[in-house]
Amino acid sequence: MLWKCSVCGYITEGDSAPSVCPKCGAPAEKFTALSDEASEKIYKADRTNDIHHEIAALAAKINTLCKEGLEINLDPGCNSAFNASNKRAWEIKQLVKAEIASHVAKEKY
Numbered sequence: 001m002l003w004k005c006s007v008c009g010y011i012t013e014g015d016s017a018p019s020v021c022p023k024c025g026a027p028a029e030k031f032t033a034l035s036d037e038a039s040e041k042i043y044k045a046d047r048t049n050d051i052h053h054e055i056a057a058l059a060a061k062i063n064t065l066c067k068e069g070l071e072i073n074l075d076p077g078c079n080s081a082f083n084a085s086n087k088r089a090w091e092i093k094q095l096v097k098a099e100i101a102s103h104v105a106k107e108k109y
């Protein structure tokens, strides 16, 4: 069973609500049990949320590598490729952030 803190939104698994919210310290009474439907949405989205986070981390790594490549400044072709890759990685990160925000808004997070 999933329980949600009504103060901060923290979600936890268990047969009963935790005595204290690990995130905000709210007491057990502030937790409500999620319905089967609400729980299923969260479980179903769990892996895709992880994938989105991994993609964002990879995009951030691409940004870092591109900046390093631009600092080396080998030649215009190299710099052009790094600039294009850097821009695309930024766009990927923004796509991921928008999708995660929509998951949060739809209580799939």
Ligand SMILES: [Zn+2]
Pocket (backbone or CB within 6 Å): 005, 006, 007, 008, 009, 010, 021, 022, 023, 024, 025, 026
């Ligand atoms: Zn809380």
